[in-house]
Amino acid sequence: MSVGADDLHEVTSPTLYPGRSIPVEPWRPIGIDDLEPAAWQALRDTDNVAVVAGPGAGKTEFLAQRAAYLLQTGLCPVPQRILAISFKRDAAANLGRRVAARVPEHADRFVSMTFDAFTKGLVDRFAPALPSSWRMDDGYEINFVPRFQIDSVLIDLLSTAPHHMRRDLASITANRFVTDVVGGWNLPVVLTERDLADSIAYAAMAWWRQRYLRPGKASLDFVMLNRLAELLVRSAPKLRRALRITYPFVFVDEFQDTTSAQFSFLESVFSHGPAVTAVGDDKQRIMGWAGALPRAIQHFTAAFDATPYPLTWNFRSSHSLVQLQHVIASRLDANSVPAVSKVAEGEAESAELWMFSSLDREAAFIAAWMAEDMARSGRAPKDYALIVRQKVSDFESRFRVRLAAHDIRVRNDDAQVGEMRLQDLLKNGTAQLLIGLLLLANQRRGLATVWRAVSMSMERMHGAIGDEAAQRRVGETLSELIALLRNWLEINPPVATSAADTVKHLLSLLDAEVLRRYVKSSSPSEDLDVTITAFRERLGAVMGLATD
Structure with a gap:
């Protein structure tokens, strides 16, 4: 495969339609009453802007309204598109759904994806256009290297590097090596010894030689894919021009979490070109451990000559x-x-700020306060949430003991279940389907919402969406499945049945192979075996506390 001018013809030579369907001045927000004055200014600014806003300020809604404004007024003309980059898949999906709800007629021209998905897509599609010294002969696989292996690489470097570099190399820590060293080094188009004159370049290149510049399949992580994508765009002017013409407007959400590698990529691809809108909260940098840049929004404002717009309205x-x-x-x-x-x-309602001299005093006070509040208000334990900034495990044991003294149980949604976090398992589509089936089999009526959700999942599994006859067959199959499962559960109560047997029987009724094919096609990144194992482990943990 080779990449030439023909590959980029569609995006480098778009047919532009300057006519606007809605004039700029009469345009009004869609689905909301109004925007605050600063949001209006930022929305109408067609240059680089930095929107700084705290929690509840409606940052996602602002981006949706800005997209609607640009698309409906023709400022982003057909067939050009808006590219929205988020850091998490659920955030990217949420923004995409919100724009589709606001302007369904333009939904196909709003591309919302994660940073990793965007850079990986570029490498997957245009890897043959990489400079000759960086091309892959046998493809790649994504692997994440554990810390002890990074430590091993750094130890080897100390014994093989030139003497004048060893002091600097000794100061590199394993937990920041990939994000700061590998992610902070721009790959040279043509590698020379001069490019390896400093310790950072020397260490980064050692990493690339071990994992990428070797015989056989390359081993990459998303930081390395980012660096390859940046090199690809920097060394292929036609590709960079294509991206800039295709996406005259670029949104970046949660900008305070941008890493040095991601910032470098943005500069290479979109500086001095498309209008970039960065949205973030400069007081909420929670990804510092993962290499997020300090003062990332200020860096953006300076590097992109962006106008800052602080939002002060809070809708939450x-x-x-x-x-x-x-x-x-x-x-x-x-x-x-x-x-x-x-x-x-x-x-x-009220909001209070409490300060404690120790974790034990904090746990004791809050547990007592919750017990008293429940007795006074009639609320149940499920109506309360304890939100911890980080290291939930450090707090859980203390709170569990103190709450137990008041006969209150606590669930740690950050707990590890198999190879998953409980909060991820509870949001997983397969887990929700299995929970729904168990609920429907256990309770004969009153679960209309659960029935609809399970029916929809079954229809997607069997390819019945849009086919009324197929949907009826799925409904009949579901009714029969629920009846069989209900009978089985009645003669196999949890006090006498293992979670493994319950899950095995449930999957046999559901047809595990159909489920596996569906998950593989709809969620390629999901490992169904990991999900099933985690579900079985969690079910086993709670069955001992249940009577049905």
Whole structure:
């Protein structure tokens, strides 16, 4: 396979249609009443902009409205598109759905994906256009190297590197090596000894030689794919021109979590070209452990000559919560601007800030407060959530003991179940299907929402969407399956039945091979065996506490 001008013809030579379906001035937001003044200014600015906003400010909604504005007014003309880059798949999917709901007629011209998906897609499609010294002969596989192997590489470097580099190499830590060293080095188009004159380049190149520049299949992670994509675009002017023409507007969500590699990629591809909109919260950098740049939004403003627009409206938090947030924000930034709550006043509520001298005192106080509040309000334990910034395991044992003293059980959604986190398992489509089937078999009526969700999953599994006859057959199959499962559960109660047997029987009724084919086609990245193992482990953990 080779990449030439013909491969890029479609995107380098678009047919532009300058006519606008809706004039700029009368355009109004879709699905919401209005935007705050600063949001209006940012929305109408067709140059690079940095929208800085805290939690609840409607950052995703702003991007959806900006997309609608650009698409409906023709500022982004047919057939050009808007590219939206997010850091997580659910955020990318959420933004895509929101734009589709606002402007369904333009949904196909709004491309929402993650950073990793975008850079991987470029490498997968245009890898043959890489400079000759960086081309892959046998393809690649994605592997994540454990820390002990990175430690081994760094130890080897200390014994083989030139003496004048060893002090600098000794200061490199394994937990930051891939993000800061490998991710911070731009691959040279033509590699020379001069390119390896400093310790960072020397260490990064050693990594590339071990995992990529070797016989056989290359072993890559997403940081390395990012670096290859950046090199690809930098060394292939036609590709960069194609991307810039195809995407005259680029959105980047949660910009405060941008890594040095991702920032370098954005600069190579989109600086001095498309209008880039960066949206983020400069007080909420939670991905520092993963290499997020300090002051990333300020870096963007300087590098892209972007105009900053701070948003102050808050659509999520009540007045009392906004006041509390400002107390904390002021500790981080004395010049922090107070947010304005746009939440309608409801029942009396309060927000308080408590400070404790130890974790044990914190756990004891909160457990006692919850027990007292439950007794006073009539609320149940499920109506409460304990949100921990990080290292939930450090807090769980303390809270579990203190809450147990008040006869309150706690569930840790961050707990490891097999090879998955419980919160990921609970959101997983396969797990939700299995839970739904068990619920329907256990309770004969009153679960219409669960029935609809399970029916929809079954219809997708059997390819029955849009086919009324096939949908009826799926409905009949589901009814029969529920009846068989209900009979089996009645003679195999949880006190006498293992979770393994329950899951095995459930999968036999469902037809595991049909499920496997469906998961493979709809969620290629999901390992069904990992999901089933985690589901079986979690079911076993809770069955011992249940009577049905």
